[in-house]
Amino acid sequence: MSDRPSDRPSEHDKPVIAGGGSGTEPGQYVQRVRQDTQRYIQDLLAENEKLRRLTAEVDSERRRLEDEAARWRDQASGLARELDSFRRDRERLELQLSQIERENHGFSNRFTELEQRNNDLANLYVATYRLHSTLDREEVLQAIQEIVINLIGCEEFGIYELAPGANELLRVSSFGLGADQFERVNLGEGWIGRSAASGSAYFAGTAPDEERQEGEQHLSACVPLRLDGRVAGLIAVFRLLPQKGGRFAPIDAELFDMLAAQAAPAVYCSTFER
Amino acid sequence: MLKRKVLLVDDSMTTLFMEEMILNGRYQVVKATNGEDAIEKARIERPDLILLDVIMPKMDGFAVCRALRAEEGTRTTPIIMVTTRGEEENVERGFEAGCNDYVTKPINGLELLTKVDNQFASTGPAPAVAGGMASL
Numbered sequence: 001m002s003d004r005p006s007d008r009p010s011e012h013d014k015p016v017i018a019g020g021g022s023g024t025e026p027g028q029y030v031q032r033v034r035q036d037t038q039r040y041i042q043d044l045l046a047e048n049e050k051l052r053r054l055t056a057e058v059d060s061e062r063r064r065l066e067d068e069a070a071r072w073r074d075q076a077s078g079l080a081r082e083l084d085s086f087r088r089d090r091e092r093l094e095l096q097l098s099q100i101e102r103e104n105h106g107f108s109n110r111f112t113e114l115e116q117r118n119n120d121l122a123n124l125y126v127a128t129y130r131l132h133s134t135l136d137r138e139e140v141l142q143a144i145q146e147i148v149i150n151l152i153g154c155e156e157f158g159i160y161e162l163a164p165g166a167n168e169l170l171r172v173s174s175f176g177l178g179a180d181q182f183e184r185v186n187l188g189e190g191w192i193g194r195s196a197a198s199g200s201a202y203f204a205g206t207a208p209d210e211e212r213q214e215g216e217q218h219l220s221a222c223v224p225l226r227l228d229g230r231v232a233g234l235i236a237v238f239r240l241l242p243q244k245g246g247r248f249a250p251i252d253a254e255l256f257d258m259l260a261a262q263a264a265p266a267v268y269c270s271t272f273e274r
Numbered sequence: 275m276l277k278r279k280v281l282l283v284d285d286s287m288t289t290l291f292m293e294e295m296i297l298n299g300r301y302q303v304v305k306a307t308n309g310e311d312a313i314e315k316a317r318i319e320r321p322d323l324i325l326l327d328v329i330m331p332k333m334d335g336f337a338v339c340r341a342l343r344a345e346e347g348t349r350t351t352p353i354i355m356v357t358t359r360g361e362e363e364n365v366e367r368g369f370e371a372g373c374n375d376y377v378t379k380p381i382n383g384l385e386l387l388t389k390v391d392n393q394f395a396s397t398g399p400a401p402a403v404a405g406g407m408a409s410l
Contacts, residue, residue, distance in 0.1 A: 116384065151292065153379060155359070242359060
């Protein structure tokens with residue numbers, strides 16, 4: 001049966017009663033109405049059955065979808081747990097990574113320190129080796145010059161000797177200084193003389209500026225050279241190479257210490273050869 | 275693997291010794307003590323890199339560098355100049371003469387190794403030989 005209005009009895013289908021002009025018998029009309037009604041009921045029942053089946057199908061689909069949703073929910077819950085586990089793993093790994101990075105950074109710093117230390121030791125080894133590789137006085141003085149120029153990085157300095165009992169320092173070698181510049185220095189005068197007299201090294205920034213004498217404004221360091229417990233000479237360092245930035249490096253102090261202890265004996269030994 | 279060959283040029287025995295100490299573990303070292311000797315050694319030894327001092331008697335490092343660049347065999351050999359004074363003017367003169375890089379005195383072992391390695395990195399993989407300052 002269809003829901004279309006045209007399939008249902010309408011006002012126009014209504015039988016006309018005797019005398020109404022149609023001439024149809026009342027029994028026929030009732031008969032027809034009954035048939036129509038029965039057909040209508042059949043159609044309704046068929047439609048009802050169809051709807052019932054449809055409802056059953058929808059119910060079935062709904063249950064299937066509910067099952068599927070439940071499965072997805074389980075799966076989502078499992079994935080959430082897995083994700084949570086991954087997140088915890090990631091956090092743990094990130095922590096490990098940052099620890100490893102810290103360790104790596106520490107090793108890297110340590111490696112750089114060791115390389116620097118090796119470099120410093122190489123400097124000292126080369127300086128010592130050069131100082132004691134000859135008994136020729138000029139070569140010893142040349143070696144001291146090369147150490148001061150190439151390993152410490154000075155471009156203006158003088159090397160002085162102090163004879164036992166003498167009152168003045170005599171310049172025996174120099175680099176960058178004029179011929180008459182600090183050729184002789186009296187003991188106790190200025191930084192050079194005071195450093196030699198006291199046996200203490202003077203460094204710019206730590207030694208008193210008022211003790212400088214004229215011309216010593218650019219003096220960077222005075223290092224007394226010792227021989228058998230007495231001062232036998234001195235290295236006066238004026239200007240450093242520009243790339244030093246006016247500062248001594250930590251290794252420079254070690255090189256000065258080495259020169260203070262070993263330069264004078266090396267020069268002294270060379271005098272026997274002469 | 276064969277070690278790469280580095281020619282060290284300096285009139286100072288102290289500097290040559292220091293450079294040798296720094297590079298010897300990693301590279302094969304050849305030495306020259308003046309400019310003419312350097313050009314001769316470069317022709318014969320065909321070094322992979324030249325470490326060239328600027329201030330030398332008779333023929334300075336700039337002249338040596340220009341002479342090496344004029345020769346077919348050393349036209350592209352990396353040259354690192356060793357300058358006593360690291361002022362811009364000296365550095366510019368070095369690059370004009372054809373050097374690839376420069377280091378200043380006093381030589382720092384780490385800096386020198388890095389610069390030598392950098393030159394070789396641009397020409398190919400570094401030799402797989404352990405060494406350097408740590409092997410001293």
